[in-house]
Structure formats: structure tokens, C-alpha cells
Amino acid sequence: MDSHRQQSLIPSFLYSASSSAKNLSLSTLLHSEQPSLSPSSTAAMGRKSSGGFVIPAPSEPGRKIEMYSPAFYAACTAGGILSCGLTHMAVTPLDLVKCNMQIDPAKYKSISSGFGVLLKEQGARGFFRGWVPTLLGYSAQGACKFGFYEFFKKYYSDLAGPEYATKYKTLIYLAGSASAEVIADIALCPFEAVKVRVQTQPGFARGLSDGLPKFVKAEGALGLYKGIVPLWGRQIPYTMMKFASFETIVEMIYKYSIPKPKDQCSKSLQLGISFAGGYVAGVFCAIVSHPADNLVSFLNNAKGATVGEAVKKLGVLGLFTRGLPLRIVMIGTLTGAQWGIYDAFKVFVGLPTTGGAAPAAAAAPAAELAKV
Template structure:
């Protein structure tokens, strides 16, 4: 029956032209917006986020391109750097200067509070209270008291420490042989780092003496590094700059042994846990591993070396002229007791953890910049001893 009767649609089409009544226009169908259009029309924040993400990606790409350009230029000037060559040790020394000098100077405000609390634990209750009191009494510059000797001292120490570590690690590895090195590599790391730090502290000690006295005398006994050195040598002779050398060795050598040996071990563990090999990861990922390993190593370093760090501060601030080292140590320990040796430890954990993480990140990033492999991970094969 359907074939004999027209449908409503057919009737409307046939008589639409002669109908006396106005025809209702069909409502236009809205085109469904795409996901991209909906994001930009209905949610403007998405558009802003996308723009920010795109700009960040462009800036990142530009930074990587500039880094590669500068790295290629530097490598073309120095030539190909062979591992364990004179150029290699020079590059590692310069990387150590950057890593230690810059980072220690950056955390001078933390170091200032730590040193003053070690000398007088009741002086400040916390960092923010300390910085507030110092800035009100001495101005904002007062928060950075001691930055000059800190920069020069730790630049010298950093260069000798990192460059020396690379040298002694290779020296002791060759001395024991390849097979024994792989068996006892932690012992090699410990011995190499101790040897490097022993030498590095001789360069650090005069600047450390000036720094500690600047930070623990109110107002500071000298305004500049040169002025501080002149004042100490004028009153106590050249030996006055080195009266804290033994406790400095006692603080820094265990610290550095823990810093390098634990870093090498932690980094190796991280790469063993991650899928693939170390070479499968890019520059950013490798430096992130360096920072993580360095931060964890820094926490251990702070705990191991803290009692000696307290003694260094006390000796530089309170040791009497002509007083024997042992007598001074005994007198100070009697005053502060065992508990006093741990004054300021939480602050130092934050400071040293951050410092050590940043130092390894800067050091390894500089090595990448010079076309060298980062520190840690599997030992390189003999056939890969060229960068």
C-alpha cells in the first residue's frame, strides 16, 4: 500500500511552491566542534597552557642547539680529548673549579647560620630568624658574609679535588691491575678520593680560616679575603692560616671519601636498575642521574663529617694563641660535650645534600660539554678509552 500513497516529504516537496502559508525554515544543524576547537573556545586556559608548552619546547630546543654549538666550538679549539691525558685532567680540574666554587658561594647564607650556631647554639632558633636578624643588623649583604674566601677557597679545593680524584683513580687502578680493580673498586675510589682531598685541603685551609673568622665574629674582623689573610698573618704569622688544617683533614677526608665512593656506587646502582645501558640515555637524563646520586651521597657525607666540621668552626673561632692542638680539642669537647658535636646537623644535611648534587651535576655537564663521558656507571672498555 505504501507505493500508492505519497509520503509527507513528497507532498511537501510537490506543493511547497503554491502553499498560501509561510514555510518554516528548517533549523540549521550545528557542526559539532572538534576536540581542538572545543579546547580553545570553551576552555581558554587550555589554549594558554598549549602556548606556554610550545614556547617552552621552542626555548628548550634553542638552548640545546646553542649548547651543542658552543660545545662543538670548544671541542674544536681544544681538539679531541683522550681519556687520562693531560688535557683530560685539565678539563676535570676546571670542571671541579666551577662545581665547587659556584655552589659553595651560592649557599653562603646557609653556611653563615650553620657556623654561628656551631659556635653558639643559642644564637638563632632557625634559618629564617637568623637571616632576619642579620639583615636588620648588617643589611642584606650581611647574609653573604664570607662569600669571598668561600669562592676562592673552594674553587682551589674543587679543582685539586676533582682533577686529583680522576688522576689517582687511574693511578691506583693501574697499580692494582684491571682484574683487582673490578674486584675492589670501592677501595680504589676511597683511596683515590682521600689522596686528592689531602692535597686539596692544603689549598683550602687559609681561605677556610678567614671565612670561619669572618662568619663567627660580629662584626666581621675583616671585610675582604686579602684583608683577612693580612690580619691573621700579621698577628699569628703564616702558621695562623693553617692552625685548623688537622681538623680540616679530619672533616674533609672522610667527607670526600664518602662523597666519591658512595656517588660511584649509587650511580652504578641506578644504571643497573634502569632499562638499557648508560649510553642509551641522553645528556639531560645522565645529568639527572648525577644530581640524584650526588644528593644521596651528600646526605651520607654530612653525617660522617659533621663532628669534625663543628671542631673546625670552634678551633678557628676559639683556639688560644700558642695553645696545643690536643689541648684545644680537649677544652672544646669538655665545653660542648658529645651532643654539641651535632649542633647544626639538619641545616648541614640540607646544605651538603644540595651542594653535592649540584656539584656532580655541574661537573658532569661540563664533561659532556667537552665531549667526555659522565662519572660513574660501568667501567669503560679499553677500546673505548677515547672520548
């Protein structure tokens, strides 16, 4: 336990450098401090924790979360729900046009014409068709993605040890994010299957409540996971790029563009860097994961279709290019907003923003406290 934490557990006069203060008896100390104690602080003195009497030092912030504690992972999970669920729901119109461009390029020829077709056929309300499975599915995915990423990043850093965790930090980011995404996609897949069917087949269902029973009746419960392998093929490279490139970009921004250490930067500047790093990372993510995204849309729309049939239908060039410009805009904005929301939530609960330093396990012991 570091000295600051030790100081935070006892009154300031008990860790004074003055030798005379050290020789005071307990009764003298209590007597001298009594006039300045409020009823609430007196009650706080009588309450014991596992570490002894907890009385904040004058300089101690009121809010703190212990790094790598259950509360830390709970906060990261909650931040992931907010960042992924809200952002994906907000870009539902873009996602709707993108999916239809992938499924029916003859009808949805471009971004502008795609919006025009949707507006003409379904009205303004049609732009948010499928928002419920989008919100619930990506909230579940975000919870697992960010929560388990923080867990696996710490776990793999501990396995590697301080020296190798620093030397091979990018590999740790890649392994941690890939492990987290395997779990996250299991949570996402059923919602994604229903979402694509609702968005690309008008008249199939209004949303999740009637779409899910129809889907299960038509293809069985296991049909909800028909697209799990292509989903892993899309999301695992996407997430590996998202986290590893973000961590690298943010570290480079602090190293080469900011003239002072991260802990001396304002929170608004740190959050701005998180958004910028997330946006650039999102562009890379879109390019890497786009072929698999086309496969997911095709398989979830065409009953009984296989990956081979999808490749034959779309063509190799189509896999890489169909709907790509729109997806770059969508994923860049989405990823930047996700990192901004996630880090803003971490700051709100008393945690530092992500990135810009050595791997956490190598830089600090697990008992270190993160403070605003």
C-alpha cells in the same frame, strides 16, 4: 688503537671492504676525490700528526679528548673549579648561619631565627659576608679534589690490574678520593681560616683582602694552618663518602632503574642521574663529617683553642647534632649541584659523565677516546 680510531685517521674509501678500492693507485684515489675536496680539507690532508694524515671519517664527532691525557686531567680540574667554587659561593648564606649556630647557639637558636638575627644586625648584604674567600678557597679545593681524584683512581686501578680493579673498585674509589682530598685541603685551609673568622666575628674584617693580613698579623702565617688536622678530619671522610657513595649509587641506578645501557641514555638523563646520585651522597657526607665540621668552626673562631677544649665546650652530643639539619640540606643540595655541574662540563668538552660502569682502567686502555 681501536678500529674506530684507525678509521678516523683516513678517508672512508680507504677502509672500504671492497677489494677493488684496495687496488686503486694513490693517484687514482686523489683524482677521484679531488672534486669533493674543499680548500680547507685539502690543506688538512697535507698536515701530518704523529699518527699520520688526519682526516675525519664521516661519522667522527668533531670534538674529542683522549682519556687520561693531560687534556683530560685539565678538563677535570676546570670542572672541579666550576663545581665547587660556584656552588659554595651560592650557599654562603646557609654556611654563614650554620657557622654562627655552631659558635653561638644561644644567639642563633635555629635556622629561621639565625637568618632573622643576621638580617636585623647586618642587613641583606650580611648574608654574603665572606663570599670571596669562599669562592677562591673552594675553587682551589675543587681543582685538586676532582683533578687528583681522576688521577689517583686511574693510578690505583693500574696498580691493582684489571681483575682486582673491578673486584675492589669501592676501595679504589675510597683510596683515590682520600689521596686527592689531602692535597685539596692544603689549598683550602688558609681561605677557610679567614672565612670562618670573617663570618663569625663581625667587625673583624670585610673580607679576604683585609681579613688575611689581620689574621696573619695576629696568629702568624702558620696560624692559617691551625685547623688543617680538623679540616682533614672533616673533609677526608666527607670526600671518601662523596665519591665512593656517588659512584655506587649511580652504578645501581643504571643497573636497576634504567632499562637500557648508559651509552644509550640521553645526556639530559645522565646529568639528572648525576644530580640525584650526588644529592643522596651529600646526605651521607653531611652526617659522617659533621663532628669535624663543628671542630673546624670552633677552632678557627677561638684564638688559641685546642681540640680538647672544643670537645669539652661543645660536648659529644653537640659535636654530632649542633647545626646538623641545616648542614644536611646544605650539603645534599651542594653535592648534587657539584656533580651536576662537573658532569655537565665534562659533557660540554666531549667526555662521558662519571660513574655507571666498571673502573676506567679495567674497562678501557688509556689511549681510548671519549666522545660525546
